[in-house]
Amino acid sequence: MSLTSLTDLPAPAKLNLFLHVVGKRADGYHLLESLFVLIDWADTLHLELRTDGQLHRHDLGPALPADDLCLRAARALQAASGTTLGVDISIDKQVPWGAGMGGGSSDAATVLLGLNRLWGLNWPRSRLLAIGEKLGADVPFFVGGRNAYVQGIGEILTPVSWPRQWLAVVKPPVAIATKEIFSSPLMTTRKSDAIVMDSVADTALELQKLLNKQCSEGGNDLQAAAEALSAEVQQARHWLVQAFGNGRMTGSGSAVFADAGTGDQPVAALPEGNLPAGWASKMCRTLDHHPLVGWAS
């Protein structure tokens, strides 16, 4: 019997354990190098098949923009596949947005992976990646489903296995436009050297070592520009530095996070009572991989 619904599909967020700007493309987009890791802060989506071809979204939590990334992903897959089927998408939004946590991009990836199954398309992952790339720079990472060293503007993915880690995340109630950060005068002086791999026999091990080094140095080349635009981002990071001894921004912000250890318990608790009203926070753990990683070949 064919499927009529898929419930409780997770769309986990990501953090950038480091983010370097290493160049600029001819079209003005900045070339990045970053380690993207999946975390256990996730939205939940439910997909209900429609036979009339219509695409609708129902917000179970906070209201999303009318034409959000879920609907854009569904529309793109419907057009590319030529299916006459539609879907009702219900979304329980838990991940803060305007955060640099890729929540919207993850929702889009979960819609692509879910509809691939619900609509009986059974496309290989490579075809879903090509659609994801057009929806947003972070979407291919979530469709790929593996923690990854990411290059280009997000389309070059090298999967890496990353040890389980606690990460304390704080999101102040501000959203800074990614464009505003990249056009900041501070960005002209904030640039890192690209990672150079020695030509050694075990390139995976070599990459792991280099990524470890970048993470322990903890750089995000967008952080200074974001902090110049928002005192709250700086305040959030200082708050984490006091509590955990370290703190840095993810993506283009405004969320910041601290390494809270690799043991059975985090090295310290998030003293959430000290945060101003309206700030979100969560003690997160990295995921080994996306829960839907097996959903496309």
Ligand SMILES: C[C@@](CO)(OP(=O)(O)O)[C@H](O)COP(=O)(O)OP(=O)(O)OC[C@H]1O[C@@H](n2ccc(N)nc2=O)[C@H](O)[C@@H]1O
């Ligand atoms: C920098 C990252 C890292 O993950 O930030 P987060 O989205 O996670 O915060 C992403 O690649 C963000 O990608 P995405 O969110 O798709 O960026 P867009 O909205 O397309 O970018 C808005 C504008 O920022 C500039 N931009 C964006 C990405 C990039 N690599 N170089 C740029 O110069 C461009 O001017 C672009 O028009």
Ligand SMILES: Nc1ncnc2c1ncn2[C@@H]1O[C@H](COP(=O)(O)OP(=O)(O)O)[C@@H](O)[C@H]1O
């Ligand atoms: N499903 C969605 N969830 C969150 N934001 C969305 C969604 N669809 C579109 N957006 C828009 O995309 C912007 C970026 O959100 P998001 O993808 O979560 O990225 P990030 O927080 O990493 O910048 C939001 O400010 C919002 O306006």
